[in-house]
Structure formats: structure tokens, C-alpha cells
Amino acid sequence: MSRSSSSFTSPTSSASSPFNPVPRHEQFVKLFSAAFYAASSFLIVIVNKTVLTTYRFPSYTFLGIGQMACTIVILYLAKMCNAISFHDFDKSLHRKIFPLPLLYVGNHITGLGSTKKLSLPMFTVLRKFTILLTMIMEAKILRNSFSPQLVCSVVAIVFGALIAASSDLAFDAEGYAFVLLNDVFTAANGVYTKQKIEGLGKYGVLFYNAFIIIVPTILASAYTGDLEKAIAFNGWVSLGFIFYFLLSCVMGFILMYSIVLCSHHNSALTTTVIGAIKNVAVAYIGMFIGGDYEFSWPNFVGLNICISGGLAYSYLTFHSTSSSSPHTPNQEKEEPKHVVEEPHDISEKRAF
Numbered sequence: 001m002s003r004s005s006s007s008f009t010s011p012t013s014s015a016s017s018p019f020n021p022v023p024r025h026e027q028f029v030k031l032f033s034a035a036f037y038a039a040s041s042f043l044i045v046i047v048n049k050t051v052l053t054t055y056r057f058p059s060y061t062f063l064g065i066g067q068m069a070c071t072i073v074i075l076y077l078a079k080m081c082n083a084i085s086f087h088d089f090d091k092s093l094h095r096k097i098f099p100l101p102l103l104y105v106g107n108h109i110t111g112l113g114s115t116k117k118l119s120l121p122m123f124t125v126l127r128k129f130t131i132l133l134t135m136i137m138e139a140k141i142l143r144n145s146f147s148p149q150l151v152c153s154v155v156a157i158v159f160g161a162l163i164a165a166s167s168d169l170a171f172d173a174e175g176y177a178f179v180l181l182n183d184v185f186t187a188a189n190g191v192y193t194k195q196k197i198e199g200l201g202k203y204g205v206l207f208y209n210a211f212i213i214i215v216p217t218i219l220a221s222a223y224t225g226d227l228e229k230a231i232a233f234n235g236w237v238s239l240g241f242i243f244y245f246l247l248s249c250v251m252g253f254i255l256m257y258s259i260v261l262c263s264h265h266n267s268a269l270t271t272t273v274i275g276a277i278k279n280v281a282v283a284y285i286g287m288f289i290g291g292d293y294e295f296s297w298p299n300f301v302g303l304n305i306c307i308s309g310g311l312a313y314s315y316l317t318f319h320s321t322s323s324s325s326p327h328t329p330n331q332e333k334e335e336p337k338h339v340v341e342e343p344h345d346i347s348e349k350r351a352f
Contacts, residue, residue: 030265034274037255037262041275044251045123051248055241061221062230064109066245067252068210068217074253075207086204096199097208103189104209105217110182118175126179127275128161128306133187134272141191144267153313157273160305163298190268193260202260209256273313 051057078084087093118126131154138144196205221227235241262271 033258033262033265034270037258037271038274040251040255040258044248044255047244047248047251051241051244055235055238055244057230057235057241057245058233059221059226059230061109061217061224061226063245063248064105064252065214065217065221066249067256068214070249071206071210071253071256072214075203079203079207084203086201086207089208093208094212097196097205097212100189100192100196100205101209101212103185103192105213106185107182107189109217110178110185118172118179123179126161126176127183127186128157129180130183130186130275131269131272132158133183134190134269137187137191138194138268142194142268144269146269147316149316150313153309153316154273156309156312157306160302160307160309162302163305164300164302166298166302187268187272190259190263190271194263194268197260197264202257202264205260206253206256270317273310273317 048063051063052060057063075084075086079086135146135151135154139146193205200208218227221230259271262274266274
């Protein structure tokens with residue numbers, strides 16, 4: 001794992017100390033990867049909502065298959081052109097990547113299903129529970145610890161989500177089940193992605209996730225009749241629908257790449273919170289487009305509490321990282337051992 005990722009895995013780790021400065025270019029990479037993920041996540045929700053709701057495409061599973069196929073094709077062609085590289089298939093691959101393929105398809109299917117069943121604002125509100133689940137899993141699996149201020153900001157996000165969700169007059173049990181399952185899959189996928197990048201690399205994680213799971217997903221879709229409904233859809237004669245369908249497939253690849261990139265340079269929890277901040281724009285846009293938002297004060301107030309908690313987390317995290325960069329010559333003279341203590345840093349990296 002690169003030095004940049006270890007310095008951001010936990011706000012309370014030694015990597016955030018004044019004696020382990022984060023170079024400016026590494027700080028830029030962290031911020032850029034976070035912004036790239038936020039933009040990708042925002043755009044794909046809008047595109048998927050157009051395909052599944054505006055055009056009434058009947059199969060979110062088939063859309064997920066299209067996104068997996070697009071990921072495989074793009075990465076394979078890039079590898080053939082020597083633009084990227086990742087490990088070739090071997091017998092130990094299943095051990096290196098498990099359980100990411102299961103979490104990958106679960107995240108895809110439940111995410112697309114919840115997008116179709118719920119309004120955009122309610123979808124973004126319930127997705128906030130991913131943050132709490134990610135914090136718990138990161139503490140248990142990656143052994144990370146978090147400051148009380150960060151824990152309070154996460155609690156504020158979840159508390160705001162509870163207030164906002166209490167006013168949903170268009171309750172959809174299936175939609176709620178989908179989005180809560182999506183929270184679990186997203187949190188687990190983020191934490192295990194952070195862990196598995198060490199052995200397979202960014203592109204290997206992306207390629208083999210899609211490669212391993214696409215055939216079982218196609219078979220399951222055919223067994224349930226979902227594939228037949230997708231093929232028989234009348235919208236295939238519409239150029240507008242085809243454009244948005246293909247755009248969703250490409251955006252699926254871009255989103256997964258942005259998640260892996262952000263997780264590589266930041267912590268799994270920070271990646272999740274960035275997704276929540278992105279939802280600010282999605283939630284407010286959903287109030288004006290789509291026609292399925294019912295305004296209520298509890299929903300509006302709860303949504304803003306979520307936003308405030310997310311902004312507080314982002315400030316604490318990025319401010320902690322950026323403020324650790326400057327250090328004075330006196331500090332270097334007083335504690336030179338912290339600057340050159342590479343073996344300690346390497347052991348921390350290998351722990352992840």
C-alpha cells in the first residue's frame with residue numbers, strides 16, 4: 001500500500017501526527033480521488049434513475065449485468081494495449097479476492113433496486129446508515145480507531161436520517177429493504193476493497209470482481225425471468241433509451257473505479273462519507289425533478305442535520321490531514337526519529 005493511503009486510514013493513527021507530514025502532491029491526490037468519486041456517484045444515480053424510472057426499464061439486474069460487462073471489456077482492452085496491468089488468473093485468485101465478488105453483485109443489485117423503488121431524497125437519506133455500518137466494520141475488520149469528534153459527526157448523520165425518514169408518507173417496504181441491504185453490502189464492500197487492494201491492485205480488484213460474478217448473475221436473471229423481460233422491453237427501439245442505457249453501463253465502470261481509487265488513497269469510512277456529501281446535491285435536485293418528492297418539515301430538517309454531520313466529518317478528516325503537513329525545523333531537530341522511522345510505517349501499511 002502506498003504511503004498516501006496509510007496516512008489517511010484513521011484520523012487517530014500515528015500517520016496523522018505532525019512528524020509524518022503529507023506531501024502536497026499526495027494531499028492533492030487524496031482530494032482529487034474523493035472529488036472524482038463524489039462526481040461519479042452523483043451522475044450515475046441520475047442516469048440510473050432516468051433508465052429505470054423515466055424509461056420504465058423493467059430490469060435493474062440486467063442493467064447491472066451491462067455495467068459488469070462494460071467493466072470487463074474496458075479493463076481487458078486496456079490491458080491488451082499495455083495501458084494498465086494486473087495479475088493474471090491463477091489458482092489462488094479465489095482466496096485473494098473472496099468475499100468481494102459476492103459483495104460486489106449484492107451492492108449492484110440492491111443499489112439499482114432501491115434506486116427504482118424510492119424517491120431520490122428518501123434514497124439518499126436511508127443510504128446514510130452505510131456510514132455507521134462502515135465505521136463499525138472498519139473498527140472490527142481493519143482495527144481502525146476513531147476520535148470522539150468523528151463518532152459524534154457520524155451519529156449526527158444517522159440521527160438526521162432517522163428524522164428525515166420518519167416523514168416518508170410513501171412508505172415502500174420492498175424499497176426500504178433494498179436500500180438497507182444496500183447499506184450493508186456497500187459498507188462491507190468498501191472495507192474489504194481496502195483490504196484486498198494490497199494483493200490484487202486497483203484494476204485486478206475491479207476486473208476479477210466483474211469477471212467472476214457476471215455469469216452467475218446472468219443465470220440467475222434468466223432463471224427468474226428477469227432477463228426475458230429485459231430483452232422484450234419495447235424501449236430498445238428508442239435511441240434515447242439506448243443512449244442512457246449505454247451511458248449507465250459506462251458510468252457503472254467509472255463509479256467502481258472511482259470507489260477503488262478513493263479507497264486506495266483514503267480510508268473506507270472517508271469514501272463512504274464522501275458519498276454521503278455527494279447526496280446533498282442529489283437530494284436537493286430530487287426536490288425539483290422526478291416529481292416524486294413530498295415536502296415535509298421533518299424530512300427537510302433531518303436532511304440538513306445529515307448534511308451538517310457529513311460536512312463536520314469532512315472538515316475534521318481533511319483538516320486533520322492537511323494540518324499535519326506543516327512542521328517546523330525545531331520539531332525536526334527535537335524528534336528526528338519520527339521522520340525516518342520507516343519500518344514502523346511499513347508495518348502499519350501491511351496491517352491493511
